[in-house]
Amino acid sequence: MNDTWSVDDHLADILGSVRPLEPIELPLLEAQGCVLVEDVLVPAPLPPFDNSSMDGYAVRVADLRGASEDYPAVLTVIGDIAAGGGELPTVAPGQAARIMTGAPLPPGAEAVVPVEWTDGGTGGGPADAMTAHSADPAGAGGEVRVHRPARAGQHVRARGSDAASGTLALRAGTVLGPPQLGLLAAIGRGAVPVRPRPRVVVMSTGSELAQPGEELTPGRIHDSNSYVLTAAARDAGGLPYRVGAVTDDAGSLRSAIEDQLSRADVIVTSGGVSVGAYDVVKEALSGIGTSPGDNLVAWGSGVEFRRLAMQPGKPQGFGLIGAERVPLLALPGNPVSAYVSFELFVRPVIRTLLGSEEVHRPRVRARLALAQAAAPLSSPRGKRQFLRGGYTPPGEGTGPGTVRPVGGAGSHLIAALAQANALIVLPESVTEAADGDELDVVLLG
Structure with missing residues (x-):
């Protein structure tokens, strides 16, 4: 195999090693964001009985024929019906029952007239009709x-008008958001079988890293990667655990990973994967799983470090570690490289573990929009480049949208990354892209 991997081969190797998590039964609110693993049918009509959609009076239609302002129908009020009430009175000819929104329609009644269509009943006008008799x-x-x-x-609201008994409520593969959870509650489901949200452990490496809020001493920078990657893991549907920064010490990193294995479905590190003297991740994890006495990962396939034909994000690491063969993805340390690598490689892993049908970010075609007199975009031959971009969707019927570069190509330019909503893709065969050229765009929002 060549020393340099393509983006597609690296991704295929990763996804070929992971499988969706085993389903578990979760209470509704804990299932938010999870993927349903079986069809859910409506067990009983929804709503389960005819009920009023208004505060007003339950009436018989025949009693109101010809009713008008000048010649109103006069009905005897036989009682009140509240939502959740007990025994229902029967509405006979010439009678009406005062009814509240959501209350069941009583026997004999065929319709509900809003209180605004009435004089409010004996002792009150329309404005206070529903409270005039509250003492009785x-x-x-x-x-x-x-x-x-x-x-x-x-x-x-007719019985079964929302959903009939035996009909499909939600299909397997549905991601459970607030409306779906509301439907499950409405049909009486307190728990559902889902694939759980993958637990994603995120850690940065580097003795130079300080936590946000700490005062910087000479030579130190704030740790942004663990925050970017933790937020990205949550956005992808994962349940993230931010460990924070680990110093440039191989033993400390191995201990930190060993501590986290028991609660991880995937581990993501950033930094220390290049060829420098202090590239601790590569030092700590190269060859693990191959030594019989290796206490950290005497199982799994070990972590392999690769050079990819991409920019940014050339150095990458991937392997399966621990008895449960937990995927570990080692990303570069530069902020843009780490984020781009996450979107290309880690997000698909999380979505696969989640059991989602949508593993990758959506891609569209867009016309490149460069500033006036700006030079064409350049890219090294043989590498797939991902540039930050600002994407604007097309107007109705006007063809592809447009995308403009945001910031430069430097992998440290996190300020520009914060203004981007897309990645502009320059393929391996493209060395230059001019204004108006159509390119693939990965949508990030």
Whole structure:
């Protein structure tokens, strides 16, 4: 095999080594963001009974024929019906029952007239109709004048009108968001079988790293990578654990990884994967899993470090470690390199573990929009370059959208990264892209 890997071969090797997590049963709120693993059917009609969509009066349609402002229908009020109430009165000809929103339609009634269509009943006008009789538990007695006719089913939510019994509520593969969880609750499901959110352990390496909020001493910088990658892991659907910065010491890094293995479905490190004298990740993890006495990973396939034909993000590491063969992805330390590498390689791993049908970020074609008199974009032959870009969708019926470069090509330019919503892809065969050229764009938002 060549010393240099292509982006596609590296990704294929990674994804060929991971499988979706085993399903578990989770309570609804813990299942948010997870992928459903089986179809869910509606067990009973939703709603389970005919109920009122308005505060008003449950009536018989025949009693209101010809009702008008000048000649209202006069009905006897036989009681109140509240949501969640007990025994229902029967509405006979010439009668009405005061009813609240969500309350079941009583026997004999065919429609609900809003309180605004009435005089509010004996003792009150339309504005206070639903409170005028609140002191009378039964609500019986008095009359109500209705000024309009009604049709059968008016302002009534029919039994099963939302979902009929036995119909499909949610299909396997659905990502459970707030509306889906609401539907599951409405049909009475307290828990569902899902693939859990993958636990993603994130750690940065480097003795120069200080935590945000700490005062910087000479030669030190704030650790941004662990925050970027932790947020990216959460955005991808993972359950992230930020470990923070580990010093440039191989033993400390190995101990930190060993401590985290028990709670990790995937481990992500950044920094220390190049060829420098202090590239601690490479030093600590090269060849692990191959030594019989290796206490950290006497199992797994070990971590292999590779050079990729890409920019940024040339140095990468990948392997399966521990008894559970946990994927470990070692990313470069420069902030842009780390983030681009995460989007290309780690995000698909998280989405695969999650069981999602959408593993990769969406890609679109876009026309390159360069500033006036700006030189074409350049890229080294044989490398796939990913530049930060600002993407603008097309107007209706106007073809592809446009994308403009944001910042330079430097892998340390995190300020420019914060302004980008896309990655501009310059393929291995392209060395120059001019204004108006169509290119692939990876959408990040």
